[in-house]
Amino acid sequence: MVGSGRPPATLMNSANRQIDCQGYTLIPGFNDAHCHILATISKFVSVDCSPETVSSIHEIAIRLQNHANQFPVDTWIRGIGFNEFYLKEHRTPTKWDLDHALPNHPVKLLHQSGHAVVLNSRALDIIQLSKESVDPPYGVIDRDQNTGEPTGVLFDMDNHLNQVIPTLSSNELELGASIFNQECIRMGITSLQDATPTNFSDRWSLFKDFKVRSILNPSIVLMSDAEHFELAQEERFKFNDTDSTLRLGPVKIIAGMTTGTLYPSYNELKCKVAEIHKQGLQVAIHAIEPETIEAASHAISQAIFPNNATEFRHRIEHCSECSSGLIDDLAQIGVTVVTQPGFLYFNGHRYLEEIPSQRQLSLYRFNSMEVSNIQIGFGSDSPVIPINPLIGIYAAVTRRTSSGKFIGLPESLSAESALKAYTLGSARAVFDEGIRGSIAIGKIADMALLDADPTNCEPEKIKSISNLMTICGGKVVWEQ
Numbered sequence: 001m002v003g004s005g006r007p008p009a010t011l012m013n014s015a016n017r018q019i020d021c022q023g024y025t026l027i028p029g030f031n032d033a034h035c036h037i038l039a040t041i042s043k044f045v046s047v048d049c050s051p052e053t054v055s056s057i058h059e060i061a062i063r064l065q066n067h068a069n070q071f072p073v074d075t076w077i078r079g080i081g082f083n084e085f086y087l088k089e090h091r092t093p094t095k096w097d098l099d100h101a102l103p104n105h106p107v108k109l110l111h112q113s114g115h116a117v118v119l120n121s122r123a124l125d126i127i128q129l130s131k132e133s134v135d136p137p138y139g140v141i142d143r144d145q146n147t148g149e150p151t152g153v154l155f156d157m158d159n160h161l162n163q164v165i166p167t168l169s170s171n172e173l174e175l176g177a178s179i180f181n182q183e184c185i186r187m188g189i190t191s192l193q194d195a196t197p198t199n200f201s202d203r204w205s206l207f208k209d210f211k212v213r214s215i216l217n218p219s220i221v222l223m224s225d226a227e228h229f230e231l232a233q234e235e236r237f238k239f240n241d242t243d244s245t246l247r248l249g250p251v252k253i254i255a256g257m258t259t260g261t262l263y264p265s266y267n268e269l270k271c272k273v274a275e276i277h278k279q280g281l282q283v284a285i286h287a288i289e290p291e292t293i294e295a296a297s298h299a300i301s302q303a304i305f306p307n308n309a310t311e312f313r314h315r316i317e318h319c320s321e322c323s324s325g326l327i328d329d330l331a332q333i334g335v336t337v338v339t340q341p342g343f344l345y346f347n348g349h350r351y352l353e354e355i356p357s358q359r360q361l362s363l364y365r366f367n368s369m370e371v372s373n374i375q376i377g378f379g380s381d382s383p384v385i386p387i388n389p390l391i392g393i394y395a396a397v398t399r400r401t402s403s404g405k406f407i408g409l410p411e412s413l414s415a416e417s418a419l420k421a422y423t424l425g426s427a428r429a430v431f432d433e434g435i436r437g438s439i440a441i442g443k444i445a446d447m448a449l450l451d452a453d454p455t456n457c458e459p460e461k462i463k464s465i466s467n468l469m470t471i472c473g474g475k476v477v478w479e480q
Helices: 037-044 059-070 095-099 119-125 158-164 170-186 201-212 226-234 265-277 292-303 322-331 344-352 366-371 391-397 417-427 459-464
Strands: 023-027 030-035 077-082 109-110 115-120 140-143 152-153 189-196 219-225 247-253 281-286 315-318 337-339 376-378 447-450 467-472 475-479
Touching: 023 095, 023 109, 023 417, 030 152, 030 337, 030 376, 030 417, 037 077, 037 189, 037 201, 037 344, 059 095, 059 109, 077 344, 095 119, 095 152, 109 376, 109 417, 115 226, 119 152, 140 337, 152 475, 170 189, 170 467, 170 475, 189 292, 189 467, 219 226, 226 247, 226 265, 247 265, 265 292, 265 475, 292 322, 322 366, 344 467, 366 376, 376 391, 376 417, 391 417
Parallel strands: 030 189, 077 109, 189 219, 219 247, 247 281, 281 315, 315 337, 337 376
Antiparallel strands: 023 447, 109 115, 115 152, 140 152, 447 467, 467 475
């Protein structure tokens, strides 16, 4: 119930729980508008190789070796979260770095970004990837410059690898999902939007089972990619044909520059966006670089002409590096931007060292987007960075990195705007603002109780705020 004063006597009975918030801050539940649920689940049952855990390639190999010693030969060993920027060697590990420690166990080591993996020689043998193998469309097999031998480093090859590397076991999935759920509800996250481009009926069935068995409390919106969108149409797999706690949402398209040129080509991108738009469905385009953002913007503009995209809520995911001209274009066509402020905190130190100072001014331009009336939703991109929304809000407000340095201060948001982006803005990004994103009569009771008000405290204190209670769908699912 939403209201003021003392609750009506008719509601004061043993069937209802009355909660005294004791002056703490009640907010709408956080809505992570861009995460990868299964990848995050996998993180919790894989070997942690993140910068917080390892500082060298040798340490990665030892951690993987210690884990492998618990399992029979040829059991797949999964590591996750390495980032070469923070390693002593300042380079990506190769198969040769892993082979000595793990000669008999196939290893899949996932980069923190999720866009690169390292396989050891045993893994390459099992999936039959050799010197003669051809790079798949839009993917890159890294090779020794002198011999042409694969180094074990593979870029943007998920679609291929998912077909040849075994998935997690049922027990691993359930364990990882339970840990992930506790992380979400502990942080006050009541809604998730899964941006994984390989979502389809098998993933749908898995998450539906998790929801039925209350393993995952937050509501979930699943994206699907262009290929699965076509299959879904053929199989008459109904979009949005379920209750509000699990449904399908935008169709995901990956656009990138991994191969050095835009993929898919602009004409391919334009045709795919137009096809999805004609079906009356929402599109979400992964676009990080200026070239991909420009192509995505133009493709959406062509698809909706002569209309504005505001009605359709077509999205650009990330929108990491954006010129003023691109912001004007996005505003003119009414695109929704879903981005990740937490990257400034967790990756800002690397941005400051690797990106030229002039280009740094184009990173994550939240304020410019708000001034231009671009609708913004916030997410984490977990497991790329931790799924903590208060760190994201802190970064959007302060523009401060984990090392204490500032990046792009003119693009700061107010705490009110940042909180709105992580609640109502994210809900709006999937047409859910009528049922979620704010505390109002008639809306689903998704709420979090914080020990301080992020909109009325010193900005530096935002990242230290604790969640005291999480309510999903009117039920208390977590309390301190």
